[in-house]
Amino acid sequence: MTVPPSRPTRIDTMRERNLALVLREVARGQPVTRARLAEVTGLTKTTVASQVALLEELRLVTTAGPVREGGRGRPGAPVSLAAGPVAGLGLEINGHYLAACVLDPTGEVRLSQTVACDNRGRDARETLEALGTLAQWVIARAAETGLDVVGTGVALPGVITEGNVNAPNLGWESVPAAALISGALHGQVFGVIVDNEANLGALGELWYGAGQGAGSYLYLSGETGIGAGIVVDGELFRGAHGSAGEIGHVVVDPRGTTCRCGGTGCLELVAGIDAVLLAAGLADDVGASEPGLAELLRRLDDGDRAARGAIEAAGQGLATALVGAVNLLDPDTIVLGGLHAHLAPWLTPAIEAAVAHGGGKLRGGRPAIRASALAAESAVRGAAGTVLAAVLADPSALA
Amino acid sequence: MTVPPSRPTRIDTMRERNLALVLREVARGQPVTRARLAEVTGLTKTTVASQVALLEELRLVTTAGPVREGGRGRPGAPVSLAAGPVAGLGLEINGHYLAACVLDPTGEVRLSQTVACDNRGRDARETLEALGTLAQWVIARAAETGLDVVGTGVALPGVITEGNVNAPNLGWESVPAAALISGALHGQVFGVIVDNEANLGALGELWYGAGQGAGSYLYLSGETGIGAGIVVDGELFRGAHGSAGEIGHVVVDPRGTTCRCGGTGCLELVAGIDAVLLAAGLADDVGASEPGLAELLRRLDDGDRAARGAIEAAGQGLATALVGAVNLLDPDTIVLGGLHAHLAPWLTPAIEAAVAHGGGKLRGGRPAIRASALAAESAVRGAAGTVLAAVLADPSALA
DNA sequence: TCACTTTAGTCCAGTCATTAGACTTAATCG
DNA sequence: CGATTAAGTCTAATGACTGGACTAAAGTGA
Structure with missing residues (x-):
């Protein structure tokens, strides 16, 4: 078997896993009280409270004021996903255009930009440079709105083998795309993920379409x-x-x-x-x-x-x-x-x-x-979505 | 999404997961010292020692006396999978025969029996009764050798939908096979798992072929x-x-x-x-x-x-x-x-x-x-193997 | 209006698997 | 035979969790 020598579970692993669990439950349920989170996760109210506090500190969720629902007892304070500052950047390279979009944790498109250009014949480096410029511009514009891009997904029409891209429709052979692009995108917690357009399109449709x-x-x-x-x-x-x-x-x-x-x-x-x-x-x-x-x-x-x-x-x-x-x-x-x-x-x-x-x-x-x-947008959306999925899966990485 | 509201990680979950981790590493590596286990799992020597002690108590592993390997320091005591008493039972129903086999944690076939009979036209209940009888006989023979069957896998040529089996080649329609057979196989920790012959055959070849x-x-x-x-x-x-x-x-x-x-x-x-x-x-x-x-x-x-x-x-x-x-x-x-x-x-x-x-x-x-x-045996082997795989995945269930 | 009930959220002591590092044991090397 | 190296055990400390007591904030009914 080629199973990776899976990691041990330590006491802080427990914490990380439960943090992700709580965040995941907030994500589906949208406004949820801590009490309900405790119920649905199986954790105690105490633990949920401490995890939510942590998530608030990471600015992934926000607590609104107590809302009376006509129920009996004390009204709960609803916890929801924060619409910032954490955000994911999606990029796409295709035959005829470059595209970028920024998503916040709620899945809202906060920024989106498409540049028409012919990438078919063009040298791979040149195309990636143009993409890097686009990305930097979008990140800067996002920063003005108070958004902090924590990772980038890149969709392209090719097969990725050990980090190298083969994209016949772009004329690419063994291009280390992730390595080349990450120069322009340093310092992001979740780094750069490069994947096939069909794969990311599928995820885009899964999450948002x-x-x-x-x-x-x-x-x-x-x-x-x-x-x-x-x-x-x-x-x-x-x-x-x-x-x-x-x-x-x-x-x-x-x-x-x-x-x-x-x-x-x-x-x-x-x-x-x-x-x-x-x-x-x-x-x-x-x-x-x-x-x-x-x-x-x-x-x-x-x-x-x-x-x-x-x-x-x-x-x-x-x-x-x-x-x-x-x-x-x-x-x-x-x-x-x-x-x-x-x-x-x-x-x-x-x-x-x-x-x-x-x-x-x-x-x-x-x-x-x-x-x-989502038509033509599915791949970019999916690309940006992978970043948010990574955040959802391991929010503690932002700490 | 239809994701199950995944379980929280508690302090005992941590223990269970690490127990499974240690057992898995013993399983591949076969004779391993505790020191090496600590190295490969990332756990401390202390933890590994305590986990191995637990696994010994569950009779899943055994420690041999210290073995000198020509190395320098104190020789380690090699830990291996135990060839008993924990065992898995595999059953198979096919057009022309019923088959059973018992595997111990090392993957060794300890017992195997095939009964030729025509199951094509026969009533499903009748066939399952015959299978139950075969199973009980095999379990009794296994017990004589000191083997304790902790679970059963059943392979059959059909599709299982929500516990009901459709097997055109046997003339079965919506037969609740697991429910019917488990009457004859009560009290097994890991219960009865029914699956398609091709699926279990695939696993049989994966693990043993x-x-x-x-x-x-x-x-x-x-x-x-x-x-x-x-x-x-x-x-x-x-x-x-x-x-x-x-x-x-x-x-x-x-x-x-x-x-x-x-x-x-x-x-x-x-x-x-x-x-x-x-x-x-x-x-x-x-x-x-x-x-x-x-x-x-x-x-x-x-x-x-x-x-x-x-x-x-x-x-x-x-x-x-x-x-x-x-x-x-x-x-x-x-x-x-x-x-x-x-x-x-x-x-x-x-x-x-x-x-x-x-x-x-x-x-x-x-x-x-x-x-x-494995030819004709792959499905039975796979069926028995699923039980051992379940043990490997969660040894603490035996406690 | 006021005591009672119900539910949300916080506080605090106790539990327990894990870690880190000191210690013991048992081998080889010079 | 002492020095070195490595395996395995022992002990105290850590820290996330639980359970139950507590406080807060609403509605209910006499």
Whole structure:
């Protein structure tokens, strides 16, 4: 086994764990009295009081004045998450833009900024430098509002292996992104976390979008490639080498054409945006997905044959791949994100039909199919959210 | 979120966790001195000594006399797992037999018994009664050897939803197996755990067979149906409704025939044992897999055309499904188990080729393909192992 | 209006697993 | 045989928790 030689539990570990426990219960419940916290956590009132005092000191929660609720005894003082100064920064690198957003512990977007620019051909260092500049600017603006950024999440369209990023769509090979960017972002308690766009998009939807309430679900991030973020019991599923969720290279047609990955009949070849545009006769727009997508939607509305045919093929491919994914992963919900969110009305019926049939008789629940609620923002939001999740998981790190 | 309102950490929780930590370190390391345990756990020598004393009292470990190793100072007294009296019972229900085995904490098989009988048509209660009788007999024999069974794991070919078992191959519908069997197995500290055969088979291979050393892997359990047990970081992956790993109903041919599940072109239809026998012209043997399998192997060796063709189709289907699984789950290793273990020599090449190509350029590691090391025993072993895993995870429950 | 009840939150002594470091034991080295 | 090294034990101190007593602030009913 490759299990890490797990840490011993010391007396202060106990304290840290209970601190996190109390904070977590405040986070869901929002205004909660100490008495109720004691009840729900199983800790004594004494302990809860001391933990809440600590959390107030860390400025993660605030206590309002006593509120009478019509109940009998002494009214309780409700504890809620503080809307500052602790905050998380989310960054995103994509083919056509850089984005940043700042979230406070309540999940509110306090600041958000997008810079259009072409990162496809550009040198990785150059792109990361631009991102660093953007980040510093956003952090400074946040500071003016009294926000203190305690960590940064970075989303990008690539696979991260041992700290190095491979992002074919950006032309990146083995770029130590976290190391390069953290120069511009020194002194943050929770440091810089770099992750795949699909993964962070999945978390964004889980925490702030269409995935709320779902325990386990699959988020589909469609761009030129197609990635999936897999969330299980509120945690990302990463696989043995960190490259789980590569649904774009699932085989949907064993008799199909050869893919750039070396395989045959991959999903990407029928349901990737470029593939759909090509099949719809919009070859000129390939590579510039956003305008191409707009044109595709127009033609679909007009009833254009080629467009309808292309989207149908894409729907069938997705259906096949997703039936496989449902049988293997058994998710609660499937969220269509990225550019595929816009195509959801045309894709959903085929997927729903296939999922209802495939293995339908054998499994307990049938997953719901939903379109992303955050659209293009899900990855940045997820990136910023990971910082807040880290705070929630170990608030004592701020001490 | 459906997160359980997690337990508070009290002072005795700390003790329990550290007790489990020490035991876990003894389990891997086998003869370890207290000094080394202190070093590796991060606890002080004092604490380790007191925890080891407790574990000795629970009869989970034993200390041997001091052993000189040629080193300098005072020689340490090696602590090892005890080969008794604590033991786990594993049970298995399958189409053609009932099986039981008893494992001690070292993982040694201390007792094992198989009873051939046809459980396909039989009433569920009747089968469970027979299993109960077998279990009681085995427990009594174990007691004669000084073994005390502290819990039972039951493997069966079905999906468990909220305690109820659906097992089409046994003709079971909504059978509360755990409740029915635990009458015959009262008074065990860790109670009765019922799980899917593929899941427990996966754990069996992980702990005692071909999966040792793999962090994340996929175990294929091939019988009439095909199931997969997915292990991630040493833990089973169950999905949202407990029916993850239904790889038998992944679509491998969108243009294929209709499956009993309602889907089209499922893996089971080309790679399930019955399907292979049928395609090989061994229709008479369908339903009696074991003798049919023997005949199939004979014909394969003889170079029979129909047999070779059938196995090739099965290999292609498996390859397609597994490429999908690898892309989605990113496992370390793939283990071919159940009846497919016997076919491994004929199936492996196609699978390896497909996995090497499909997504090969994009991912970090390529999974290894292995045949099961325990063959038919993996599920019973895994079932017994879950009990020991429960002991390892919380030894204080024995106090 | 005033005593009574109910509930929220604080205070204080006691518990107990852990730590740190001194001490004892048992081996090898020169 | 004394010096050195390492394993294991003993003892006092630490600190987060618990349980119960206490105070605070509301509503209830005669």
